[in-house]
Amino acid sequence: MSLNHDHLTIVDHPLVQHKLTIMRDKQTPTAVFRQVLKEISQLLAYEITRGLPMTRKAIETPMQEMEAPTLAGKKLALISILRAGNGLLDGVLELIPSARVGFVGLYRDEKTLKPVQYYFKVPEGLEDRMVIVVDPMLATGNSSVAAIDLLKKAGADHIRFLCLLAAPEGVVRMKEAHPDVPIVTAALDDALNDVGYITPGLGDAGDRMYGTK
Template sequence: MQGVTVIDHPLVQHKLTIMRDKNTSTAGFRRLLREISLLLGYEVTRDLQLTTTTIETPIEEMEAPVLEGKKLVFASVLRAGNGLLEGLLDLVPAARVAHIGLYRDHDTLEAIEYFFKAPGDLADRLVIVVDPMLATANSATAAIDRLKARGATNIRFLCLLAAPEGIARFTAAHPDVPVYTAAIDRQLNEKGYIMPGVGDAGDRMYGTK
């Protein structure tokens, strides 16, 4: 699908299979989500711009590559997004963090915002939005709307799983925002859950119902 990158690294797919298994424990699911986010993070940041700086190794002076520009922002769609956020911060500990609190109305499936906190200079930074599921895309679309309203222009969306329906809606609403995912599953069910999916990522990560 145009605008969507499927990260099909063997380790990603192996860990995802274990996460799909309903018998995987809460602790195991949480650990695997953190591990897989590191692997996904390598891909979503693959083309970050570099410059050079002068350093001295134990042997000699050299011009060495370093990231260019302001530190990037990870924007977590609460609450499940924090499972990906933790691993990404292991990868880029100096990144800034935004939190977007959204919950899904179980009758309308629309996203309701209850919290938003982000750095003030989003226009000058790459913003990577993280949420494990791109299902109906209501939450993802609302999150991007909010970030753009605050000035963000360079945005990427990173998820664990996506449904074709969610991808279609998201890319129609935000064609300028590329999507990175570990897998595109078959479809949504009548309750808006991805099939075959992993269930509710937040519930499985935190042991709630």
């Protein structure tokens, strides 16, 4: 079951919530954090890919010929917001190995909390693909909004956003800037603290994934 709040979908599946608790725990080691992130991303991928366009094709089972359902249209584009987005990307890509992959490099200026772009490379033909943007944390929403701005300029017009955790401030920011982009997350947390981190949250996802400070 998923709880829907307008354009926000919170996936409350027991396995998702259990794995998220493991990731929140500050005692969870880096290797376990990475593995569980990969597992939870695959569970969330089921929800965010709901409603993909389908068609039918003729196949032959061991028993008989049939018209069987299959995905339609151009392959998906998965876009990771570097660097933490790569943790979600790995799991989703394992589930959808034929997807095309792109990267948006943004870092947050710790004084202004505004995103600064340093890299942008995405697949061709975004206008003909469903584009799934992945980033573990939707905090202020500034980086996510900036990434989606860039993707729309590159032609994308069918975009979904996948994250582990969202803060109310980030959800509002995204809805104001990109009301056409649905968000799928495992949890809507309480708020942002005075330095722009989600609380209760799970800390800095990139640092916990890669063992950095």
